[in-house]
Amino acid sequence: MDIKLCKISKQFEGKQVLTDFDATFMEGQIHCLMGASGIGKTTVINLLMGLIKPDGGAIKGLRGRRIAAVFQEDRLIEHWDAVENVLLVCDKHVKKETVLQEFAKVGLTENMDKAVMNLSGGMRRRVAVIRALLAESDLIVMDEPFKGLDQALKISVVNYIKLRLADKTAIIVTHDKEDVQLLDASLITMF
Amino acid sequence: MRQPNNRELIKKYGVKIMAVCFWLLLWQLLSVYVKEAIFMASPVEVLFTLLPMLREPDFWQTICFSFIRIVAGFVLAIVTGTILAVLAYRSFIFKELIQPIIIIMKSIPVASFIILALIWIKAVNLSTLVSFLMVLPIIFTTVGEGLKSTDQKLLQMATVFHVGRIKRLRAIYIPAVLPHYISAITIGLGFCWKAGIAAEVIGIPTGSIGERLYEAKIFFMTKELFAWTVVIVLISILFEKLVMRLIKAFWQ
Numbered sequence: 112m113d114i115k116l117c118k119i120s121k122q123f124e125g126k127q128v129l130t131d132f133d134a135t136f137m138e139g140q141i142h143c144l145m146g147a148s149g150i151g152k153t154t155v156i157n158l159l160m161g162l163i164k165p166d167g168g169a170i171k172g173l174r175g176r177r178i179a180a181v182f183q184e185d186r187l188i189e190h191w192d193a194v195e196n197v198l199l200v201c202d203k204h205v206k207k208e209t210v211l212q213e214f215a216k217v218g219l220t221e222n223m224d225k226a227v228m229n230l231s232g233g234m235r236r237r238v239a240v241i242r243a244l245l246a247e248s249d250l251i252v253m254d255e256p257f258k259g260l261d262q263a264l265k266i267s268v269v270n271y272i273k274l275r276l277a278d279k280t281a282i283i284v285t286h287d288k289e290d291v292q293l294l295d296a297s298l299i300t301m302f
Numbered sequence: 303m304r305q306p307n308n309r310e311l312i313k314k315y316g317v318k319i320m321a322v323c324f325w326l327l328l329w330q331l332l333s334v335y336v337k338e339a340i341f342m343a344s345p346v347e348v349l350f351t352l353l354p355m356l357r358e359p360d361f362w363q364t365i366c367f368s369f370i371r372i373v374a375g376f377v378l379a380i381v382t383g384t385i386l387a388v389l390a391y392r393s394f395i396f397k398e399l400i401q402p403i404i405i406i407m408k409s410i411p412v413a414s415f416i417i418l419a420l421i422w423i424k425a426v427n428l429s430t431l432v433s434f435l436m437v438l439p440i441i442f443t444t445v446g447e448g449l450k451s452t453d454q455k456l457l458q459m460a461t462v463f464h465v466g467r468i469k470r471l472r473a474i475y476i477p478a479v480l481p482h483y484i485s486a487i488t489i490g491l492g493f494c495w496k497a498g499i500a501a502e503v504i505g506i507p508t509g510s511i512g513e514r515l516y517e518a519k520i521f522f523m524t525k526e527l528f529a530w531t532v533v534i535v536l537i538s539i540l541f542e543k544l545v546m547r548l549i550k551a552f553w554q
Contacts (some may be wrong), residue, residue, distance in 0.1 A: 160462050178462055186459040188473045199473055200463035246463055 112172045113137050114250070114280065119168035121154055128154050134299050139278040143291045146301030152284045153183055156252050159282065161194040171281070171289070179248035181256045185239040189228040193219065193238045196227060201231065207224075213241050217271050218264060232259040240268060242276040251281045257290065269293045322503035343525040348532060351525040368429065368511040369537060375433030376490065382434075383486075390442070391449040394551070399441075407439045416501045425505035429512070432501035433494035434478025440490045448482030480549075485547060494539040 114136040121129040127277055128151040136142050144152050157163045158170060160178055177201070187196045197210045214223060217237045227235055236259050256272070257265045272281075273294060283294065291298045326345050333344035343351070355361045390397035412432065419431050456474045459465075465473070504514020511530060518527040 160458075162458050162462070177464065180459070180462050182455070182459060184455065186455050188456065188477075190477060191473065200465060200471055 114170070114172040114179060116155070116158070117169045117171065119155075119158065119165045119170070119267070120160065120268045121151070121163070121166050123154075129165075132301070134281060136172075136282055136299075137297070138280055140295040141273075141281045141283065141294050142299055143294065143296040144282060144284045144299050144301065145286065145288070145291075148286075150301045152301060153254055155178075156254050159250070159252055173250075176250045177246075177248045178250045178252065179243040179246040180251070181236075181239050181253040183254040185227075185235045186243075187227045187238060188234060190226050192225060193223045193227055193230065193234075194289060196238060197242045197245055202247050205245055210241070210245065214238075217241065217268050223239055233261070233264060236260060237264070237268060240272065244272065251277055251279055253280045253281065255286070256285055257285070257287070266293070276294060308437040324454065325417060340522055340524050343528040347525050348528045352529040355529060364509055364511055364514055365537065367507075367509045367531065368498065368502060369541075371427070371429045371510075372433045372494055373541070375435075375498065376428040376437050376494040377524065378430070378489065379434045379437035379494070380441055380487070383438045384445050386438075387442050387445035387449060388447055404439045404442055406434055408443075411450045412436065412497045412500055413504070415497075420505055426506040428501045428505040428507065429498040429510070433498040436493045436497040437490040440493065441486050444482045444486035444489075445479055448477070448479035451482070484546070488542065488548070491542045491545065493533060495541075499534055 116132060116134045119129050119132040120127070124235055125138060132151070134154070134155070138251070142157060146152055154163070154278055158165055159173065182247045187193075188199065191199070193214065194207050197213075198205065198207065200208075213222065214220065214237075217240070219241075221235060222234070227238060230238070236256065240253070242251065242257050253272075257268060260268060269290070281296075283290070283296065285291070288298075290296070312500075329345050333339075333342045333347075336342040339347060387398055390400055416428065416432055419428055419435075423431060452475055457470075460470050460474060476515055499512050499515065502510040503516050506513050506516050511534060514530050515527060517523070518530060
């Protein structure tokens, strides 16, 4: 079932962020959400995750969905290691060995037993991406998942995302038009 | 974490031992200056008063009597204070309801508590109640602050990923509350011993440390007074170390 945002409006402390915003996210497809800074991309993501409620309008097609997310900030448990962070959100059948294998696919092979506070920004970002992709879900939202990654790492993460997403619906906020092509995504531009 | 080497250990503990020696020496000099043991017993006199006491079964029974009652009040305050803090964190109405009582508990002088409590309950249970009443507001306030300081963004993450209550507690709440909890327990431990023994001195329950202190005071047994005070300080310090070790062991 497609997810539809119909005439969504939202304001924060008197500042109107979204006005009559419409968008359709088709089932099983990857969508890239683009637009200038401050246009409301993160607000759309937060609305989809149910973290905030719209002032007006309706969101259809979300009921019963399990959502996984890569937040704008990594939102990792700082004193836990990378594997523990991923296992926190996974079902019981996901084992440590599986997580380590998945880490290796995006070049995360060293320091995985250290608290994530000791990892570099790029490593933390990849941990956050893997956490979202290994969690049980049927909708994945990602807010700038490639932030802090160099081109080579970005390509490997893009390929990994495409592989893991399979037929899941995904909404990815990005600033880079290249990401749309790399992900074979449909583009939704916010004005 | 890196283990300290021998040199660092000697430096750390050497300084601590020297600091204790400095204060013992100052105490000794002061007692020499005062001259009269009835006003100021020297550390050596206190030691020689304390050593024979250690061989008496009565001494250990007295310690057990006070320890069990004061610690019972302390443990009860930790459990109740934590439950109340969690309820207040979850319900604004409950917070507003409980807040005036906590403020009153914080403001009432210990002596008033003790005298009032003596009207209501037997002297034998007085130290439990007083230690409970002294520690409860500290635990409530500090745990409440810890809960308020919980990272809201991590809680949002946990909500989005449907992280269960136990996992949420272990990953987000306990790390946020633990430093506050440790400081509350440290402060609470000091308070519970001070207030508990004060309650015993006023209520004079038979077989308590407070009773021994009271007897030492009325019979001008200054050396015994100092000796029992040293015992109280030692129990308080040892108990604090034990509690801290238990918390760390449990958390790790």
